[in-house]
Amino acid sequence: MPNMNFAQALNDAHKVEMERDANIYVAGEDVGVYGGIFGVTAGLLDQFGDKRVKDTPITESAIVGTAVGAATAGLRPVIELMFVDFIGVALDQLYNQAAKMKYMFGGKAKIPMVLRMTCGAGIGAAAQHSQCLEAMFMHLPGLKVVMPSTPNDAKGLLIEAIRDDNPVVFLEHKMLYALEGEVAEGDFTIPFGQADIKREGQDVTIVATANMVHTALSAAEKLAADGISAEVVDPRTLYPLDEEGIIQSVKKTHRLVIVHEEVKFAGSGAEIAAIVAEKAFDYLDAPILRVAAPFCPVPFSQPLEQAFIPSEEEIIDAVKKVME
Amino acid sequence: MDLTNEQLLDMYVTMNKIRTFENRVAELFADGKIPGFVHLYVGEEAVATGVCASLTDQDYITSTHRGHGHLIAKGGDIKLMMAELFGKKTGYCKGKGGSMHIADLNLGIMGANGIVGGGPPLASGAALACQYLGNDGVAVCFFGDGASNQGTTHEAMNLATCWKLPVVFVNENNMYGISSCTLNSMCVPNIADRAAAYDMPGVVVDGNDVIAVCEAAAEGISRARQGKGPSLIECKTYRHRGHFEGDPCAYREDSELEEWKEKDPIPRLEQKLMEIELLTDAKINEIKSGLQKDMADAEQFAEESPFPDVSELTEDVYT
Numbered sequence: 001m002p003n004m005n006f007a008q009a010l011n012d013a014h015k016v017e018m019e020r021d022a023n024i025y026v027a028g029e030d031v032g033v034y035g036g037i038f039g040v041t042a043g044l045l046d047q048f049g050d051k052r053v054k055d056t057p058i059t060e061s062a063i064v065g066t067a068v069g070a071a072t073a074g075l076r077p078v079i080e081l082m083f084v085d086f087i088g089v090a091l092d093q094l095y096n097q098a099a100k101m102k103y104m105f106g107g108k109a110k111i112p113m114v115l116r117m118t119c120g121a122g123i124g125a126a127a128q129h130s131q132c133l134e135a136m137f138m139h140l141p142g143l144k145v146v147m148p149s150t151p152n153d154a155k156g157l158l159i160e161a162i163r164d165d166n167p168v169v170f171l172e173h174k175m176l177y178a179l180e181g182e183v184a185e186g187d188f189t190i191p192f193g194q195a196d197i198k199r200e201g202q203d204v205t206i207v208a209t210a211n212m213v214h215t216a217l218s219a220a221e222k223l224a225a226d227g228i229s230a231e232v233v234d235p236r237t238l239y240p241l242d243e244e245g246i247i248q249s250v251k252k253t254h255r256l257v258i259v260h261e262e263v264k265f266a267g268s269g270a271e272i273a274a275i276v277a278e279k280a281f282d283y284l285d286a287p288i289l290r291v292a293a294p295f296c297p298v299p300f301s302q303p304l305e306q307a308f309i310p311s312e313e314e315i316i317d318a319v320k321k322v323m324e
Numbered sequence: 325m326d327l328t329n330e331q332l333l334d335m336y337v338t339m340n341k342i343r344t345f346e347n348r349v350a351e352l353f354a355d356g357k358i359p360g361f362v363h364l365y366v367g368e369e370a371v372a373t374g375v376c377a378s379l380t381d382q383d384y385i386t387s388t389h390r391g392h393g394h395l396i397a398k399g400g401d402i403k404l405m406m407a408e409l410f411g412k413k414t415g416y417c418k419g420k421g422g423s424m425h426i427a428d429l430n431l432g433i434m435g436a437n438g439i440v441g442g443g444p445p446l447a448s449g450a451a452l453a454c455q456y457l458g459n460d461g462v463a464v465c466f467f468g469d470g471a472s473n474q475g476t477t478h479e480a481m482n483l484a485t486c487w488k489l490p491v492v493f494v495n496e497n498n499m500y501g502i503s504s505c506t507l508n509s510m511c512v513p514n515i516a517d518r519a520a521a522y523d524m525p526g527v528v529v530d531g532n533d534v535i536a537v538c539e540a541a542a543e544g545i546s547r548a549r550q551g552k553g554p555s556l557i558e559c560k561t562y563r564h565r566g567h568f569e570g571d572p573c574a575y576r577e578d579s580e581l582e583e584w585k586e587k588d589p590i591p592r593l594e595q596k597l598m599e600i601e602l603l604t605d606a607k608i609n610e611i612k613s614g615l616q617k618d619m620a621d622a623e624q625f626a627e628e629s630p631f632p633d634v635s636e637l638t639e640d641v642y643t
């Protein structure tokens with residue numbers, strides 16, 4: 001398997017799918033000539049031309065809304081919104097139109113579109129360019145929510161997203177773009193709703209998403225040195241959520257720590273904790289703990305931003321607490 | 325409009341202050357002293373300077389991601405700005421905002437903005453407050469050619485005329501929104517042409533001629549102050565640097581940049597002021613070395629200031 005970084009893996013997924021299906025178009029701000037601010041759409045304009053790779057004006061409502069309309073009328077748009085924070089400008093088109101159309105029309109519409117957005121803190125981009133908003137999308141029936149953590153997952157999940165007949169929100173953590181890894185060649189998909197065990201363990205389950213998977217993995221490494229065997233589970237898709245996979249792991253370890261970069265209050269971890277409490281309470285030997293960001297916007301100043309992002313130490317502390 | 329010698333010199337100093345600040349920020353960013361995104365205003369100084377010349381501290385402005393020039397022209401303190409760019413506790417926003425979010429409400433600066441098209445509705449809102457409170461204030465909205473295509477911008481302008489709000493929309497048309505050239509992002513030659521659709525006056529000015537900008541803005545601002553409603557001023561200009569620091573600029577020709585450097589607003593005013601003997605080489609040196617010193621002081625202040633304490637992380641979320 002070739003080695004590529006996360007951004008290249010996403011780029012590869014675009015190419016595989018665009019070669020296969022002529023009805024896929026890509027649109028967004030700076031996706032063509034610039035190749036995407038994070039390089040994900042690099043080279044697509046040259047390869048597929050401007051009918052299929054469209055640079056747009058700064059007009060998020062119309063980027064999302066035209067994708068919804070085009071998808072309903074037979075195309076398969078894969079659109080980029082640069083930063084997830086900009087969804088505020090276009091939210092109606094996503095949540096009142098894309099997410100609800102099929103249901104409102106009694107099942108008649110099909111909206112096969114992918115909305116790619118960059119999320120996450122870590123580069124000093126401050127409050128309006130650093131958010132993680134996955135819980136907000138999870139809360140909207142009609143949307144699927146994908147959040148990969150490795151280059152291979154990114155590729156397999158993006159191809160799956162493009163082939164899905166529903167609107168898919170695809171969240172890419174900006175600190176992952178340069179991450180390298182082996183990526184399966186050519187056409188391959190990863191089904192939605194299948195969590196991946198990124199590290200096997202016996203004593204505690206750590207459910208983590210996106211960049212936090214890697215923080216959790218390094219915490220698990222340190223914990224191993226202390227004789228604690230942590231299992232790191234990456235849900236990969238938050239809707240559909242692999243409830244069974246998470247519960248299976250909890251049944252084995254009897255302890256659960258959930259880690260995400262979104263604010264803790266009403267974050268995706270609250271849903272995961274509630275599901276485990278409802279369905280596997282009897283298997284738990286300790287209260288479920290969450291490690292997540294505090295309830296504030298993402299600060300600019302580096303020491304504050306670093307304190308905002310959940311750390312390896314916080315994960316280790318939480319694990320030790322549930323192990324007591 | 326007859327500008328006094330003092331006004332002309334003030335504008336010359338302000339433009340140089342912005343330029344000096346931005347050039348130093350570019351260096352500090354390259355040295356890794358300033359993190360995050362930094363969008364510089366080099367080449368566009370005449371717009372903020374010419375417009376803010378007719379504003380008082382009671383008037384409001386909304387700015388953009390490319391906000392340093394607006395802030396300086398509206399009277400912002402470069403020490404507090406620099407400290408904010410460094411992420412220090414002593415900065416304008418206690419280090420929480422950074423370049424894209426600097427605000428000084430005492431000076432009517434309603435913040436730089438990380439959201440393109442975020443400012444126009446806020447400016448209409450500030451104008452509504454001025455109208456409502458009857459305090460004679462006006463609001464100026466700085467926004468880019470890219471922002472002119474956002475729904476929020478259209479909505480804010482339409483509402484502003486419906487409500488006859490004291491607001492002036494100042495478009496900074498530098499021909500690009502990151503890589504997206506206005507030739508591809510709009511189908512009318514001028515953003516000001518759109519004013520007709522809202523039934524407000526729309527004018528195009530040479531955005532690199534600070535006197536022309538100042539005259540057009542003075543008219544729009546006085547119109548707004550007199551209760552005659554909003555107007556749109558489009559300033560044609562160009563950014564000398566990349567969209568953000570680190571932008572390779574592969575989407576535009578070097579020759580285009582060179583042409584615009586010929587129209588650099590600062591030498592243009594300088595030449596004019598030398599012709600009328602308001603400026604001499606000695607005076608220019610004095611001004612520039614004074615600014616260099618101010619900049620060094622600001623930098624030292626930023627450098628020596630502490631970072632915010634981690635305990636401040638969750639402060640300021642609610643009032």
Ligand SMILES: Cc1ncc(C[n+]2csc(CCOP(=O)(O)OP(=O)(O)O)c2C)c(N)n1
Pocket residue numbers: 029058060082086089388389390438439440441467468469470471472496498500501502567
């Ligand atoms: C809602 C939103 N969309 C996209 C962006 C990303 N972005 C930041 S600046 C910019 C270009 C803005 O162009 P323009 O309004 O012409 O201002 P300029 O940068 O030229 O000063 C873009 C697309 C953003 N910050 N906010």
Ligand SMILES: [Mg+2]
Pocket residue numbers: 468469470496497498499500501502
């Ligand atoms: Mg522009």
